[in-house]
Amino acid sequence: MNLALRDISYHRFKFFSSTLGVSLLIMVVIAIGGIIRGVILDSATIINKTGADLWVVQAYGAHPQGGTLGPFVETSRLPQQVYHAIEAIPGVAQASPLATAWEHVEVMPHPTRLMKFMYINALLNTASMVKPGWMAMPKLQRFIVIGYQRGKIGGPPVIVAGRGIEASHYEIVADVKTGFQLGQHMRLGNFDYTVVGLTKNMVGFTADPVIYTTLVDAQNIIFQQDPNLVRSQRTSITKPFTELAATQPRLAAPLAATAAATAASTLSINAIAVKLVPGVSAQQVAQRITRWQHLKVYTAPQAVNLQLMGSNRLILFQLALFRDILVLIAGIVIGLITYTFTLDKLHDIAMLKLLGAPSGVVYRMILQEALFMGIVGTLVGSALELLIEPYFPRRVVATYGDIAQMLAAMVIVVVLASVLAVRRAMHVDPRSVLGGG
Amino acid sequence: MAADYAIHAENLAMVYGRGATRVEALKGVELAVRPGDLWAIMGPSGSGKTTLLTILGLVTTPTGGSLRIDGENIYDGKQPDLARLRREKIGFIFQSPNLIPFLSVRQNVLLPLHLAGVRGQPAEARVRELLGYLDIADRADLHPNQLSGGEQQRVAIARALANNPKIILADEPTASLDTDRALNVMRLLRQVTNEHHATVLVVTHDHRLITEVDRVVEVLDGRIQ
Ligand SMILES: Nc1ncnc2c1ncn2[C@@H]1O[C@H](COP(=O)(O)OP(=O)(O)OP(=O)(O)O)[C@@H](O)[C@H]1O
Numbered sequence: 001m002n003l004a005l006r007d008i009s010y011h012r013f014k015f016f017s018s019t020l021g022v023s024l025l026i027m028v029v030i031a032i033g034g035i036i037r038g039v040i041l042d043s044a045t046i047i048n049k050t051g052a053d054l055w056v057v058q059a060y061g062a063h064p065q066g067g068t069l070g071p072f073v074e075t076s077r078l079p080q081q082v083y084h085a086i087e088a089i090p091g092v093a094q095a096s097p098l099a100t101a102w103e104h105v106e107v108m109p110h111p112t113r114l115m116k117f118m119y120i121n122a123l124l125n126t127a128s129m130v131k132p133g134w135m136a137m138p139k140l141q142r143f144i145v146i147g148y149q150r151g152k153i154g155g156p157p158v159i160v161a162g163r164g165i166e167a168s169h170y171e172i173v174a175d176v177k178t179g180f181q182l183g184q185h186m187r188l189g190n191f192d193y194t195v196v197g198l199t200k201n202m203v204g205f206t207a208d209p210v211i212y213t214t215l216v217d218a219q220n221i222i223f224q225q226d227p228n229l230v231r232s233q234r235t236s237i238t239k240p241f242t243e244l245a246a247t248q249p250r251l252a253a254p255l256a257a258t259a260a261a262t263a264a265s266t267l268s269i270n271a272i273a274v275k276l277v278p279g280v281s282a283q284q285v286a287q288r289i290t291r292w293q294h295l296k297v298y299t300a301p302q303a304v305n306l307q308l309m310g311s312n313r314l315i316l317f318q319l320a321l322f323r324d325i326l327v328l329i330a331g332i333v334i335g336l337i338t339y340t341f342t343l344d345k346l347h348d349i350a351m352l353k354l355l356g357a358p359s360g361v362v363y364r365m366i367l368q369e370a371l372f373m374g375i376v377g378t379l380v381g382s383a384l385e386l387l388i389e390p391y392f393p394r395r396v397v398a399t400y401g402d403i404a405q406m407l408a409a410m411v412i413v414v415v416l417a418s419v420l421a422v423r424r425a426m427h428v429d430p431r432s433v434l435g436g437g
Numbered sequence: 438m439a440a441d442y443a444i445h446a447e448n449l450a451m452v453y454g455r456g457a458t459r460v461e462a463l464k465g466v467e468l469a470v471r472p473g474d475l476w477a478i479m480g481p482s483g484s485g486k487t488t489l490l491t492i493l494g495l496v497t498t499p500t501g502g503s504l505r506i507d508g509e510n511i512y513d514g515k516q517p518d519l520a521r522l523r524r525e526k527i528g529f530i531f532q533s534p535n536l537i538p539f540l541s542v543r544q545n546v547l548l549p550l551h552l553a554g555v556r557g558q559p560a561e562a563r564v565r566e567l568l569g570y571l572d573i574a575d576r577a578d579l580h581p582n583q584l585s586g587g588e589q590q591r592v593a594i595a596r597a598l599a600n601n602p603k604i605i606l607a608d609e610p611t612a613s614l615d616t617d618r619a620l621n622v623m624r625l626l627r628q629v630t631n632e633h634h635a636t637v638l639v640v641t642h643d644h645r646l647i648t649e650v651d652r653v654v655e656v657l658d659g660r661i662q
């Protein structure tokens with residue numbers, strides 16, 4: 001016969017309504033944890049899924065130490081042909097030139113019901129903070145364009161619908177979060193593109209979804225060279241070579257090739273993702289690229305760290321702090337509930353003591369009731385959180401690990417929270433049953 | 438011989454508070470009750486009846502005197518485990534039943550057995566026997582608030598009897614019952630002393646009930662007359 005269970009089952013409504021309150025609090029705690037993990041995953045996913053060991057980006061002039069935080073945090077631009085030189089470095093298995101940039105298209109907003117609710121709620125919340133128009137329903141879909149060479153790293157890691165890019169031009173693979181449909185056409189830069197495949201979970205640290213194109217297409221979209229400018233540039237760039245060829249007819253063929261290569265080399269990219277041969281020291285290759293190519297190199301962890309810089313990291317700090325505060329509040333709530341439940345039972349506790357119940361029996365009953373609230377509250381709250389998780393616009397990912405951690409934390413919090421109630425029970429005098437009539 | 442007494446109190450004294458609020462509730466009380474005796478304790482309000490009962494019930498530690506319960510010298514210097522002695526040797530009955538509201542009738546009677554470590558079949562059998570004895574077997578699975586006052590009092594008596602205590606202390610157990618039911622309770626207590634050889638002390642104001650008892654003790658101003 002367990003006294004705590006008997007009490008809980010007799011006062012079902014009292015206990016379950018209190019536990020539900022605790023559950024909702026825990027749901028929010030787990031959700032904040034899920035939001036934190038979501039921001040971290042969003043910030044890391046492109047770097048992780050690309051699988052590069054090194055990220056090579058632009059340095060300022062010849063000072064690689066002062067390099068850019070490219071390609072996602074700051075603008076980085078470097079000549080495309082550099083990747084050939086990097087690929088030639090011993091230990092480099094693959095150097096993949098990438099063109100990356102934020103782009104947007106105009107879309108008709110068709111928000112889900114939750115999204116509408118959240119939007120109106122946000123308007124009410126920020127009513128005293130913003131001026132008219134600041135929070136207008138967005139009619140633009142922003143995304144990150146990543147252009148890659150087919151067969152090299154940096155492309156979509158999975159295809160959840162349709163297929164990967166096969167043609168050299170005008171095909172895109174979009175993250176499902178863009179809301180684009182298979183077969184949908186859209187104009188990006190000067191050309192029309194068709195969505196041939198969908199991928200998932202590919203977003204930047206701003207949570208903007210990614211669309212993939214071939215490198216050439218991305219260069220077109222991002223740099224949007226005016227064809228006339230390109231033509232005139234080409235003539236001016238090749239001019240010295242053609243003039244030289246006119247005086248040196250024997251060198252005409254090699255000069256023409258050099259001219260073409262030089263013209264082509266005006267193409268820009270934003271970063272080079274480098275995959276190393278297994279076992280090769282990333283540090284050494286990075287040093288070599290820095291010294292000889294005058295470029296900035298980041299290891300994959302450094303690149304992830306960059307995504308989590310500044311405000312992105314600070315918001316995680318704040319969220320983590322508020323998560324702790326909520327756990328503290330849950331502890332205080334459980335402590336007060338347990339205390340009032342104990343006050344309700346003072347007479348029964350006196351009777352138990354009079355019947356010769358050892359103190360442990362009484363304290364165990366109080367502690368078990370508090371633990372019931374804490375543990376059932378955590379489990380129910382976690383289940384609720386897992387249920388609502390998929391409906392949020394930004395990624396919210398709680399794991400069983402989070403829930404286990406929360407359970408452990410709650411056990412400690414609950415034990416501390418019951419101290420007040422146990423102390424009250426300690427002072428109950430069994431004599432109070434007698435004489436009271 | 439001292440061991441022949443179920444309760445043997447010598448020169449018991451009880452002083453509450455100090456200074457201006459000092460109350461001498463008991464003054465040199467001598468009491469020797471044999472096993473199987475049913476005594477009534479009477480006296481005016483504030484005379485010290487409940488105080489005496491809480492001392493005999495090992496709930497209150499007297500400020501003076503000595504006390505033997507079932508041959509055991511309680512305050513002989515060592516720290517006594519009063520809770521253990523209470524659950525093994527003493528049963529309490531009060532004016533109000535004081536049942537645990539969240540336990541069923543069966544569980545309320547089971548409680549003292551449970552606390553004394555009696556579990557399983559023997560405990561269940563004892564509860565069934567007591568509920569039958571007190572004619573409340575058909576109420577076993579109800580909770581106290583679903584019973585009448587008289588039924589609740591019978592459950593409280595069953596609970597007091599559960600551990601076969603050597604001593605049963607009852608503080609105005611019949612005060613909230615009508616005369617018929619009150620007489621029934623007294624007869625029941627008489628039966629317990631006869632059948633189980635338990636010692637019963639009943640505090641009461643009701644002179645109609647003392648026909649059943651072996652002896653009436655008058656408490657007046659903290660002394661036994
Ligand atoms: N815990 C206590 N602290 C201080 N004084 C007390 C305490 N309990 C009882 N007293 C005092 O001791 C005296 C005896 O009280 P007790 O409760 O034993 O009387 P009683 O004979 O049971 O009275 P009643 O018939 O009204 O129940 C009273 O003067 C009372 O005020």
Ligand SMILES: [Mg+2]
Nearest residue numbers: 435486487488
């Ligand atoms: Mg009294």
